[in-house]
Amino acid sequence: MENNSYLFQVNLKGMIELLSEHIYSSxxxxxxxxxxxxxxxxxxxxSIDESFLGEINVYVNEIQSEIIFEDTGIGLSEDEVHKFxxxxxxxSKRDDILEKDYIGKFGIGLLSCFVVSNEIIVETRSxxxxxxxxxxxxxxxxxxxxxxxxxxMSPGTKIILHPKREWKLLFExxxxxxxxxxxxxxxxxxISLISDNxxxxxxxxxxxxxxxxxxxxxxxxxxxQIFNINFLDVFRISSETGEIEGVGFxxxxxxxxxxxKEHKVYLKRMFLCEQMGNLFPEWASFVKCVINTNALKPTxxxxxxxxxxxxKTAKKELNAIFKEYLRFLSLSETNILSEIISTHHLYIKAxxxxxxxxxxxxxxxxxxxxxxxxxxxxxxxxYNEEIFYTPSMDDFRQIRRIAGSQGKTVINAAYSFENxxxxxxxxxxxxxxxxxxxxQDILSNLGETIVNDQKFxxxxxxxxxxxxxHYCRAQIKKFExxxxxxxxxxxxxxxxxxxxxxxxxxxxxFASTLHGFIKKKEELTPTLCFNKDNTLINDMIDxxxxxxFEAVINILYVQSLMLGNYxxxxxEMTVFNDSIYKLLIMGMSNFSQKLDF
Numbered sequence: 001m002e003n004n005s006y007l008f009q010v011n012l013k014g015m016i017e018l019l020s021e022h023i024y025s026s027x028x029x030x031x032x033x034x035x036x037x038x039x040x041x042x043x044x045x046x047s048i049d050e051s052f053l054g055e056i057n058v059y060v061n062e063i064q065s066e067i068i069f070e071d072t073g074i075g076l077s078e079d080e081v082h083k084f085x086x087x088x089x090x091x092s093k094r095d096d097i098l099e100k101d102y103i104g105k106f107g108i109g110l111l112s113c114f115v116v117s118n119e120i121i122v123e124t125r126s127x128x129x130x131x132x133x134x135x136x137x138x139x140x141x142x143x144x145x146x147x148x149x150x151x152x153m154s155p156g157t158k159i160i161l162h163p164k165r166e167w168k169l170l171f172e173x174x175x176x177x178x179x180x181x182x183x184x185x186x187x188x189x190x191i192s193l194i195s196d197n198x199x200x201x202x203x204x205x206x207x208x209x210x211x212x213x214x215x216x217x218x219x220x221x222x223x224x225q226i227f228n229i230n231f232l233d234v235f236r237i238s239s240e241t242g243e244i245e246g247v248g249f250x251x252x253x254x255x256x257x258x259x260x261k262e263h264k265v266y267l268k269r270m271f272l273c274e275q276m277g278n279l280f281p282e283w284a285s286f287v288k289c290v291i292n293t294n295a296l297k298p299t300x301x302x303x304x305x306x307x308x309x310x311x312k313t314a315k316k317e318l319n320a321i322f323k324e325y326l327r328f329l330s331l332s333e334t335n336i337l338s339e340i341i342s343t344h345h346l347y348i349k350a351x352x353x354x355x356x357x358x359x360x361x362x363x364x365x366x367x368x369x370x371x372x373x374x375x376x377x378x379x380x381x382x383y384n385e386e387i388f389y390t391p392s393m394d395d396f397r398q399i400r401r402i403a404g405s406q407g408k409t410v411i412n413a414a415y416s417f418e419n420x421x422x423x424x425x426x427x428x429x430x431x432x433x434x435x436x437x438x439x440q441d442i443l444s445n446l447g448e449t450i451v452n453d454q455k456f457x458x459x460x461x462x463x464x465x466x467x468x469x470h471y472c473r474a475q476i477k478k479f480e481x482x483x484x485x486x487x488x489x490x491x492x493x494x495x496x497x498x499x500x501x502x503x504x505x506x507x508x509x510f511a512s513t514l515h516g517f518i519k520k521k522e523e524l525t526p527t528l529c530f531n532k533d534n535t536l537i538n539d540m541i542d543x544x545x546x547x548x549f550e551a552v553i554n555i556l557y558v559q560s561l562m563l564g565n566y567x568x569x570x571x572e573m574t575v576f577n578d579s580i581y582k583l584l585i586m587g588m589s590n591f592s593q594k595l596d597f
Contacts, residue, residue: 027116028170032183032302033109034069034159035191036270041073041157042189045127048074055190058180060173062195065163067171072156077126081136081146085110085122109302113159114140116167121160125153177202186210186269186292209247209290210269223249226264227288232343233336235325237291242314246291248284248322250340261285265305266292273303279311281319283351286344323351323358330361341365346416353421356428363425369412371400377425381432384409388437391419397565398439398489405480410437439489456532459541463530466553470572471498473525478532485534488560490526495566498526528557548586551579 035056042054059068076084113120118140125133133149163171170176173195180202184191191203208214208222219234231249238245263280265272269292280289296314297306305311326348329337341348345367352359352366364378380387388403390396393414403410413419426434456476463474472488479487490498530537536552543549558576561568568576 027167028179028182029301029303030112030116030161031170031176031179032270033112035180035184035187036109036302037157037159038069038071038073039187039189039268039270041071041075043073045072045074045155048127053190055192058176058191058193060171060176060193060195062172065168065171067161067176069159070156072154075126075155075157076122076124076134078134078146080126081122081124081134085136085138085144110159113161116163116170117161118164119162122157123149123153123160124157125149125155127155183271186266186271188269210245210292219247220249223247223288223290226290227262229288231288232339237289237318237321239314239317239321241310241317242296243294244291244296244314244318246289248325249288249290250344251286251288252343254343255286261288263288264290266290267296267298267302267305268292268294270302272298272305276305278307279305279315279318281315281322283347283354284319284322286340286347287322323355326351326358327361334365337362338365342367349417349421353417353424356424359421359424359428363428366421368418369415371396371404371408371410371412375409380409380411381429386433386435387411388435389413389419389422390437394495394565395437395439398487399437399442401481401484402442402479402487403437406442408437442489455541459530462546462549463528463553466550467528467557470557470575471526472528472557474528474530476530476532476537479529482531482533482535484531485536486528486530486556486560488526488528488557488564488566490566494524494526528560530556545586547582551582554579555583 038056042052042056045054046052054072056072057068057070059066059070061067110120110122120136120138122136122138123133124136125131131152133151133153135147135149136144137146138144161171170179173193177193177200180191180193184203186207186209187203188206189203190201193200193202208218214222216234220231223229223231223234227249229249230252232252233250235248235250236246237248261277261280262274263276264274265276265279280287293305293314296311297308298304299306326337326340329340341362342365348362349366352363365376367374367376368380370380387410388408389411390399391413393412396410396412396414400410400412411418411422413422422434425432460474460476467474532538540549540552543552554575558568558572561572
C-alpha cells in the first residue's frame with residue numbers, strides 16, 4: 001500500500017478561540033505581544049549596530065478607534081513576511097542571533113491581536129533587503145494579502161489595529177497607557193504614547209529596582225508606589241542560574257500561610273506574571289519580590305515560567321540569598337531582624353527548624369507563647385534551668401496555670417513548626433534542658449493528701465459515684481493556687497477514651513462494637529482533681545446532704561471543663577443547669593424556713 005504525506009490544515013478561528021480562552025488569561029496581552037515584537041526587532045538591529053538605540057512609538061486615535069505600534073527595528077522583507085507572519089508557530093527570530101536575546105519564541109504572539117481585532121495590518125521595511133515597504137493584511141477568517149508600499153518609509157515595522165466592538169475600551173488612551181506601563185515599564189527601549197500630536201514618554205530610563213545605584217530609600221519608595229505598602233525593609237536579589245536580578249521587600253504585617261503570594265516577575269524586562277510560587281522559597285512568603293530573569297524559559301503563553309531543572313536550581317539559589325540576607329541582619333542590623341521575627345515568627349521558625357546554622361544566629365530573637373506570656377528564647381534560657389513544652393493546645397490550656405504555681409515555664413508548641421523547632425533546639429543546644437510535659441505529669445507532681453485520712457477517702461468515693469456517669473474519676477491533691485477548687489486533667493488518649501465510652505453507651509447500632517475499643521487503664525481515664533486546701537472543697541468534705549453534694553460536684557465538673565477550654569456537650573450542659581436549679585430551690589427553701597422561724 002502506498003504511503004502518502006499530507007499537510008495539517010489549521011482552523012484560524014479555532015486557534016483564536018484557543019488563545020483567548022485557554023492560553024492567554026486576558027485580552028490585554030496583545031499589548032505585551034506588540035511591545036515584545038518591537039523590542040525583539042530593535043534587538044536584532046542592535047546586533048548589527050551596537051550603538052543603535054531604537055524606540056517604540058504607540059499612536060492612539062480614539063476618534064477613529066485605531067492604534068499603531070511602530071518600532072525602528074530591523075523590519076521584514078517580503079520573503080520574511082510570507083515566512084514569519086503567515087505561518088502559525090513560525091518564530092521570526094533569526095538563527096544568527098542568540099535566542100536568549102529575544103523575549104518571544106513560539107511564533108503565535110501576533111495572533112493575540114485577533115482576540116481584540118478582526119484584522120491586523122503590518123507595514124514593514126527591511127533594514128538591508130529592500131528599500132520599499134510591504135503591507136501585510138491578515139484577517140480572522142484565515143486569509144491575508146500582501147502589497148508593496150510605494151511611498152518611502154524608514155526601516156522598521158508598524159502594526160495597525162481597529163478594535164472589535166466589545167474591546168473598544170482597550171483602545172482608549174488611558175487604558176492603553178496603563179497596559180503599556182503594566183507590561184513594559186522595565187523594557188530597555190524608549191517607549192512613547194502619541195495622541196493628538198502630544199508625545200508622552202512612558203519608558204526611558206533604567207527602572208529603580210534594577211539600578212545598582214538606587215538607595216534603600218528609593219527602593220522602599222518604589223515598593224510603596226507599586227504595592228501600596230510601607231515595607232519594613234528591602235534587599236537585593238541576584239542569582240547566576242536564570243540570570244536573575246531584582247529586590248525583595250519585607251512585609252510589615254503578618255500574612256496567612258495559605259494566602260496568595262503576589263510578586264512581579266519579568267522576563268528579559270518584559271512583565272511576565274504575579275503568581276510564581278514555584279520559584280520562591282515557601283518559608284519566605286513574607287517577602288514580596290520584583291525580579292527579572294534573562295535565562296529562565298517561559299511557557300507558550302508567556303504568563304509563567306517552565307518548571308524545569310533550571311527553575312529548581314534558581315529556587316535553591318534564591319533560598320540561599322534570602323537566608324544570607326537574614327544572616328546579614330543578625331550580624332549588623334539586629335533591630336530590623338528583631339522586628340521581622342516579631343512580625344513573621346512563624347515563617348522564621350519554619351526556616352530555623354530546617355537550618356541549624358541560621359538557628360544559631362537568631363534563635364535568641366524567636367518568640368514563644370508560654371504560661372508566663374510571650375517570651376523570646378534568650379529570656380527563656382536566661383531565667384530557667386529547664387524549660388517544658390507541650391505540643392497540644394488542649395494540654396497547654398490545662399497545665400499553664402498549675403505549672404506556673406509550681407515554678408515551671410511551659411511553651412505552647414502547638415503552632416506550626418514549633419514542635420519541630422524545639423526538637424531542633426534540643427539537638428543544637430544539648431546543654432540546655434527542654435522537656436516535654438503532659439497534664440498527667442503535672443498531676444503526678446501535685447501534693448499528695450494523707451493516705452490514712454478517712455474523710456478524704458470517703459470524699460473521693462462519693463465524688464467517684466457521681467463522676468462515673470461523666471467517664472471521669474476523682475482525686476484529692478494539694479496544689480496552688482488555693483482559689484482553684486478543681487482542675488480537669490486529660491491527655492488526648494484519655495479524651496478519646498471518654499468519647500468512645502459515651503458513644504458505646506448511646507443508642508446506636510455500633511455501640512456493642514465500640515466497647516471493644518475502650519481502654520481500661522486508670523491513667524486513660526480523665527481526672528477531676530480537687531484542691532485539698534480550697535475552702536469550698538473543705539466545706540464539702542463535711543457536707544452530708546447528698547443532693548447538694550451531687551449538685552456541687554456536677555457544677556465543679558462542668559466549670560473545670562470550661563476553664564480548661566474543653567468542649568461541653570448537651571448532656572453535661574443539662575446536668576450543669578439542673579444542678580444550679582437544685583441549689584437555688586434548696587437555698588430558697590432554707591430562706592423560707594428561716595422566715596417562718
